Amino acid sequence: MAASPLAGVKALGFDVFGTVVDWRSSIIREGEALGRAKGLDVSWEAFTDAWRALYQPGLDKVRTGAMPWTRLDDLHRMSLDRLLVDFEIRGLSDSEIDHLNRVWHRLDPWPDSVPGLTRLRKKYVLATLSNGNVALMVNMAKRAGLPWDAILGAEPARHYKPQPEAYLRTADFLGLRPEECMLVAAHNSDLAAAARVGFHTAFVRRPTEYGPTQTRDLRAEQAWDVVAESMVDLAAKLGC
């Protein structure tokens, strides 16, 4: 009997926003607390969705070369400065704005993430393969207890996903060939880009990442190597 094609996988690279952490609920919750403290009348659902809507256009400026390399913290801040005007949020000091911008460092994991990663880590090297910058990922991991072996992805690779270099340079940092790596993500487009450069793929379904009316990424749209309902389910399906 032939060995499983997954038998050669040595490292798992993780998309983080949405796949490992619940960015939307975390930011809404912190925004609501800020609103109460500062007497702000803001829809934090709308604010959070608007912030995330500026994410891909910001990355695109870097991907196309319209902007030089810019880390995600700084792209988030450029978007936030605009949203403070659009949502008429006034009266925040510079340090309060900086603190709000770093809410992305304080996102809570989905409840299954830490237990699932802890199991997966016994068998695989676990690395972030996120567009988030290193400081963001380190601070998030420290607060949330995410047991990464390495913080890699866009910033060390100097390319934002889904550019091929983001995946290939992550594999190269780990001293591995692409087929020895698997991307774990809740987003079909991310998995498609990883598969194109030779990575294995695991889809983890996160049907409320974008809130209760989510329409995208509700299911695996291609024949990914593994399809899981949670990080714990992924651990079980990978024999951990």
Add this chain to the structure above:
Amino acid sequence: MAASPLAGVKALGFDVFGTVVDWRSSIIREGEALGRAKGLDVSWEAFTDAWRALYQPGLDKVRTGAMPWTRLDDLHRMSLDRLLVDFEIRGLSDSEIDHLNRVWHRLDPWPDSVPGLTRLRKKYVLATLSNGNVALMVNMAKRAGLPWDAILGAEPARHYKPQPEAYLRTADFLGLRPEECMLVAAHNSDLAAAARVGFHTAFVRRPTEYGPTQTRDLRAEQAWDVVAESMVDLAAKLGC
């Protein structure tokens, strides 16, 4: 009373070879086992010291631009290929030579390293700030249980210590200013280079790193911020 100048330190960057792990004993031990298995008549002390003696000259070729960026695994292999001739080590297969080259991934920590790092990690971000490449550091940490928050240093910075970029880019990846970082090292020259770019400094004494007749780095040669006898002593001196 003024706050301690160390109160602002948020991250510790660690030299690894010699400071955290005992490369010399580890390589001698594995070499002796290989020698017995293969019937080789080699002084593994001399072999290990010769391998390490080729380390700085190899790094210098990259530092000076005589060679393009080359990761330490590949520099180690170039040195090893030469030593196999010099020490008349014959009869190893390609995969056996590759495995021997990766002995640097399998170095044992000093006995105090894991307990000390575990205490330090509660208060500080702990990052490697080594000339070792990412894969080497990740594999070493996984095997030895070294609790790093991030694998940084020469390869992500694309500069070998003591070049200033190695320290400055590590701080930058962490989103910190140099004065928010402290280098922990058993080598006075490494600490001097870090101090020149604004890092705080901690010397950990490792008087047998180079064997029982070591003459270098037996004591702190400048007024480093902290001087410690072990990683556990460092944790105590930093209030962890």
